[in-house]
Amino acid sequence: MKLKMDDAGHVVVSDGKPVYVDDAGKEVAFDYPATLATISRLNGEAKGHRERAEAAETSLKAFEGISDPAAAIKALQTVKNLDDKKLVDAGQVETVRNEAIAAVEAKYKPVVERAEKLERDLYNEKIGGSFARSKYIADKLAIPSDMVQARFGQNFEVKDGRIVAKDTNGNQIYSRSKPGEPADFDEAIEHLVDAYPQKAHILKGSGSRGDGKQPNNGGGGGTGEKTMTREAFNKLDPAAQMKAMTVDKIQVVDAA
Numbered sequence: 001m002k003l004k005m006d007d008a009g010h011v012v013v014s015d016g017k018p019v020y021v022d023d024a025g026k027e028v029a030f031d032y033p034a035t036l037a038t039i040s041r042l043n044g045e046a047k048g049h050r051e052r053a054e055a056a057e058t059s060l061k062a063f064e065g066i067s068d069p070a071a072a073i074k075a076l077q078t079v080k081n082l083d084d085k086k087l088v089d090a091g092q093v094e095t096v097r098n099e100a101i102a103a104v105e106a107k108y109k110p111v112v113e114r115a116e117k118l119e120r121d122l123y124n125e126k127i128g129g130s131f132a133r134s135k136y137i138a139d140k141l142a143i144p145s146d147m148v149q150a151r152f153g154q155n156f157e158v159k160d161g162r163i164v165a166k167d168t169n170g171n172q173i174y175s176r177s178k179p180g181e182p183a184d185f186d187e188a189i190e191h192l193v194d195a196y197p198q199k200a201h202i203l204k205g206s207g208s209r210g211d212g213k214q215p216n217n218g219g220g221g222g223t224g225e226k227t228m229t230r231e232a233f234n235k236l237d238p239a240a241q242m243k244a245m246t247v248d249k250i251q252v253v254d255a256a
Contacts, residue, residue, distance in 0.1 A: 001021065001028070002020065003018060003021075004020065004027060015029060017030055017032070028177050029177050030179075031177055034178045035179050038181055039180065126158050127149070127158065127163065130156075131145045131153070132146075134148075134186055134189060135186060136189050137189065139204075140193075141202050141204060142202055142204045143202050143241075143242070143245065147241050147245075149238065150239040150242050151196075151239075152193075155168075156185075156188070163185055165183055165185070165189075167191070167192070168192075168195065173191050173192075201245060226248065226249070226250045226251070228250045228251070228252055230252050230253070
């Protein structure tokens with residue numbers, strides 16, 4: 001990356017931040033204070049990881065000399081079964097244990113189901129709501145937010161209460177303007193769209209039609225492209241709508 005200079009040879013500044021130009025020609029306002037704060041935080045996290053690793057190594061020293069952990073666990077279980085025989089016949093120990101586990105699972109199953117539902121609701125609100133409220137999607141894309149979510153929703157997850165975005169290789173997407181910090185939702189969507197092979201069909205003003213009308217061919221003749229009525233298109237789920245527009249290159253037309 002290199003600093004952007006004006007005609008007078010001065011550094012270009014945006015919102016008090018120097019502007020850099022990356023290798024792809026994209027301009028990024030560099031937030032120096034935020035970067036220093038991130039470096040300090042990462043150093044603290046690294047120290048914490050090191051201390052936990054040292055504590056784990058100390059704990060493992062207590063198990064030195066045990067070459068076969070599975071055999072050791074089996075031996076401990078055998079001793080426990082011998083103790084249990086004082087109360088229950090040895091042949092029934094496993095049955096009693098399984099019944100106890102089943103009773104606990106049955107008792108807490110509703111709690112687990114409620115927790116899973118809350119997790120799904122949280123995902124739908126945070127991820128789905130972010131797609132619906134996205135300024136980038138509204139301003140830059142020619143397709144509705146539910147279709148964008150159908151294509152890129154799998155790149156987002158909720159982790160520790162915040163949205164985390166990942167690229168197609170599973171790597172977390174980081175901010176260009178705040179190095180070391182996760183990208184916010186709109187910056188992550190822009191990154192994913194930039195890397196999308198069919199982006200020309202979903203960007204506004206890129207040749208894709210977002211109004212559902214047939215393109216004007218000048219001479220009034222047919223183009224040979226497949227068409228679909230808006231009524232039929234609206235009956236498709238978002239994933240099928242995305243495929244129709246970007247893969248099948250179908251033009252949506254209003255019924256005559």
